[in-house]
Amino acid sequence: MLCPICETKNSNDAYKCINCDWEFVVSLSKPTDEDIKIYNLKVQKAKDHQSFKTTQKLDNELSYNEYLKNYPYGLHEAEALRKIVGFMKIKQEKAKEEKRQEELEKEGIIVINGLMWEKETRKMNWHKAMEYAKNLRLGGHNDWRLPTIEELKQVLRSCGGTIAEGDSNYERIRSKNEIHTQYQNNCKNKGFKKDNFYWSLTSVSGSTYLAWGVYFYDGGLYYLTNGNTHAFRCVRNS
Secondary structure (H helix, E strand, C coil), rough: CCCCCCCCCCCCCEECCCCCCCCCCCCCCCHHHHHHHHHHCCCCCHHHHHHHHHHHHHHCHHHHHHHHCCCCCCCCHHHHHHHHHHHCCCCCCHHHHHHHHHHHHHHCCEEECCEEECCCCCEHHHHHHHHHHHHCCEEEECCCCCCHHHHHHHHHCCCCCEECCCCCCCHHHHHHHCCCHHHHHHHHHHHCCCCCCEEEEEEEECCCCCCEEEEEECCEEEEEECEEEEECCCCCEC
């Protein structure tokens, strides 16, 4: 007896397939019309179920549409339709977000890690940068600020870099970031110039003249005298 699902050869008196556990419903000796009808129905259901399992493994809009094409009234029709609707919503949201990004870029704003960033890099000392951010009016918003040191570190990580802090691996990490082409490109695409140290709004604890920042080229985390001129970009919660 040949299994209709996996095509494994079984004995004629087998109750179920030795390979896939398919249960045989008829004896192939003298099947009645009703036996054949039931058998064919069970084969169709099994193939339907197996096809949907394969569809779930692929888990994309095309595979679910293909399942519905092959089994228009299948056992898993509702689930396939639900998944397709889900994929369509994701595409719609993506298109909506891309349109929003385009509109913001026209106003000189980009979104990075869920925050709005001023697209342009500017250079001032820390005090003037803080004042500039306070007075900035951009995109209809007036709540701009300098990023925290943690937000700068998050950008660095999202670009694929590693934070270089004062530990035994400091020099090795800096060197790795410097030759990491994809990291350097990602920083550039997000508007961070590799030759610039970027101010954060985070002061060094207990100091009135030092503030933290990040040098994106090597991923270094530094504190510098806040009276010196360095780069910055304003940010706000999106």
